[in-house]
Amino acid sequence: MGFIKDERPQTICVEGTWSLSSYHYKGSKLLEQYVKGLKQKKLIGSFCPGCAKVILPPRNLCGRCHRIMDGRKTVSDRGTITCYTVSPAITKGKLKVLGMDPVETGLIKDGEILIPVFVRFDGSDSNTDTILLNAEPKAVHIGMRVKVIWAKEPQGALSDFEGVEPI
Amino acid sequence: MKRNAAIIGCGQTKHSSKRRDVNVAEMVSEAVYNALEDAQVSMREVDAFIVGNMPGFGGIAQPEQWLGDWIGAAGKPVIRIATGGTTGGSVGQGAYYPVASGLHDVVVAVAWEKHSDSKEAGATSGLLHVGLGNLFHAASYGLNLKNLMAMSMVGAAAGVAVYQAVFYMHRSGCTIEHFDMVAAKARRNAARNKYAHLQWPGCTPEDIAETELLAYPFRYGHICPASDGASAIVVAEENLARKKARRPAWYKGLASYSDEENQLQSENFGGVGVLDPSEQRGCWVSAMKAYAMAGIKDPQKEIDMAELYQPFPSQELIFAERLGLFDEGTAWMALEKGETDINGRMPLDPSGGVNATNAIGSSAMQRILECALQIMGKAEEHQVPKKVSNAVAHGWGGVTNYSTVTVLGDSPGR
Numbered sequence: 407m408g409f410i411k412d413e414r415p416q417t418i419c420v421e422g423t424w425s426l427s428s429y430h431y432k433g434s435k436l437l438e439q440y441v442k443g444l445k446q447k448k449l450i451g452s453f454c455p456g457c458a459k460v461i462l463p464p465r466n467l468c469g470r471c472h473r474i475m476d477g478r479k480t481v482s483d484r485g486t487i488t489c490y491t492v493s494p495a496i497t498k499g500k501l502k503v504l505g506m507d508p509v510e511t512g513l514i515k516d517g518e519i520l521i522p523v524f525v526r527f528d529g530s531d532s533n534t535d536t537i538l539l540n541a542e543p544k545a546v547h548i549g550m551r552v553k554v555i556w557a558k559e560p561q562g563a564l565s566d567f568e569g570v571e572p573i
Numbered sequence: 574m575k576r577n578a579a580i581i582g583c584g585q586t587k588h589s590s591k592r593r594d595v596n597v598a599e600m601v602s603e604a605v606y607n608a609l610e611d612a613q614v615s616m617r618e619v620d621a622f623i624v625g626n627m628p629g630f631g632g633i634a635q636p637e638q639w640l641g642d643w644i645g646a647a648g649k650p651v652i653r654i655a656t657g658g659t660t661g662g663s664v665g666q667g668a669y670y671p672v673a674s675g676l677h678d679v680v681v682a683v684a685w686e687k688h689s690d691s692k693e694a695g696a697t698s699g700l701l702h703v704g705l706g707n708l709f710h711a712a713s714y715g716l717n718l719k720n721l722m723a724m725s726m727v728g729a730a731a732g733v734a735v736y737q738a739v740f741y742m743h744r745s746g747c748t749i750e751h752f753d754m755v756a757a758k759a760r761r762n763a764a765r766n767k768y769a770h771l772q773w774p775g776c777t778p779e780d781i782a783e784t785e786l787l788a789y790p791f792r793y794g795h796i797c798p799a800s801d802g803a804s805a806i807v808v809a810e811e812n813l814a815r816k817k818a819r820r821p822a823w824y825k826g827l828a829s830y831s832d833e834e835n836q837l838q839s840e841n842f843g844g845v846g847v848l849d850p851s852e853q854r855g856c857w858v859s860a861m862k863a864y865a866m867a868g869i870k871d872p873q874k875e876i877d878m879a880e881l882y883q884p885f886p887s888q889e890l891i892f893a894e895r896l897g898l899f900d901e902g903t904a905w906m907a908l909e910k911g912e913t914d915i916n917g918r919m920p921l922d923p924s925g926g927v928n929a930t931n932a933i934g935s936s937a938m939q940r941i942l943e944c945a946l947q948i949m950g951k952a953e954e955h956q957v958p959k960k961v962s963n964a965v966a967h968g969w970g971g972v973t974n975y976s977t978v979t980v981l982g983d984s985p986g987r
């Protein structure tokens with residue numbers, strides 16, 4: 407039933423690309439403050455005056471009480487894994503991000519297993535999404551104590567926070 | 574004074590990964606005409622259309638402007654609703670309001686997705702802009718690329734559902750083998766549903782366990798497909814409903830609550846205050862409100878079956894508990910005992926659910942439609958053997974923070 411064009415049994419394909427051309431976006435200044443903290447090997451979260459939650463990395467608004475999180479609080483660089491996943495061995499051609507093969511570019515070793523984790527840093531009320539390094543995939547578990555791996559010479563960049571490792 | 578409203582007809586298309594025989598307008602028209610025929614309602618009797626799919630999916634930004642002619646919408650209101658993964662649930666609830674309010678007597682709700690029309694089947698326009706803006710913003714602060722790779726690896730498999738599943742396993746004691754059982758059940762049930770996509774008669778948990786591990790704890794066999802398809806319902810006020818349908822499926826209660834965005838790396842790459850992504854507060858608040866409206870006090874006793882939004886098998890267990898159908902942390906035990914099978918005490922997703930058929934914008938609508946079919950006794954091969962007086966339909970999506978809960982019944986209730 408319905409209106410179906412019987413005279414054409416199949417859709418036809420037209421090749422083409424969509425150009426984003428340009429796009430306007432208003433990022434907040436929070437990351438600027440955050441990376442300044444990273445340069446001093448400090449994790450600075452935002453504090454909610456409504457519910458006293460500390461969220462890391464910081465954000466503008468508290469999701470549940472809708473207050474501006476204009477307070478700042480430094481939390482520990484030690485914390486607890488609240489959740490994790492384990493990737494299969496990543497080989498060449500397995501993963502493409504932004505058109506880039508991370509094995510080809512040397513970012514990931516051929517056959518490396520990635521362990522993305524959520525960490526609740528002591529003194530925070532949020533999960534921070536990062537990666538667990540220097541650990542056996544079999545050893546990772548919820549409740550595992552970890553600490554931040556800081557870049558040797560922090561540049562004031564998000565990558566100063568390289569990941570976490572077991573304590 | 575609100576009026577009673579009921580679903581009096583249902584129409585679907587066959588779902589598959591590529592519906593090359595139709596374009597969007599033809600596919601949507603197929604579902605609408607099937608629903609009108611099922612309801613024995615003529616196009617002239619329809620007062621309004623509520624429509625919806627994912628914005629930008631399949632490469633079309635405003636399909637409703639194209640397909641109006643194809644569903645006979647000229648001279649009638651057409652309202653498009655888009656709430657991400659919950660779209661179909663919002664469309665199915667959206668048809669209730671104008672009928673219950675007295676504004677319209679007959680409303681058609683139709684939801685669809687046609688991923689396969691575009692190579693960028695996902696979010697050609699809608700999601701990409703903010704995502705990219707966000708990424709470039711973070712990149713200007715020296716993004717940790719290895720972390721980005723890890724995020725992408727998880728995202729490719731299942732995004733936040735992976736973490737939801739691990740949290741649920743940790744607090745309930747459920748294991749990966751239970752996800753194999755849910756996925757196998759979905760494929761077996763789908764084999765009895767002629768409209769479903771991933772049909773696998775006799776599929777066993779062992780079959781699923783043999784598939785490749787994508788990201789712990791999800792295997793390839795756990796993941797829903799991307800489907801082309803449409804579903805439609807005809808909603809009518811009480812007098813017409815009683816005249817047209819032998820056994821209408823009445824809207825008894827409905828609610829929709831959102832929670833704070835709980836997808837990691839939201840705007841500004843900020844942290845998320847929801848510590849347990851399987852908490853799903855929006856779902857249980859919606860359920861409590863919908864049950865109160867429906868006059869349901871004990872869902873474990875009064876609900877006869879449920880259709881849940883479960884693209885990933887863990888979600889069938891998580892949401893069944895959030896809907897109050899099982900005690901906290903026990904849904905997997907009920908699964909083991911066969912209580913959630915088609916012929917079980919509390920059948921979950923007898924249609925195969927989203928795990929077997931995922932035309933995203935339509936998926937939450939199909940939950941409502943499938944509950945209506947069970948109440949009307951029209952589910953054919955996947956009709957549950959027990960009498961269905963009350964059924965609950967659930968939708969989940971948005972940035973993982975939207976929920977819809979709709980309770981249908983064989984009487985208008987209060």
Ligand SMILES: [Zn+2]
Pocket residue numbers: 454455456457458459468469470471472473
């Ligand atoms: Zn707050």
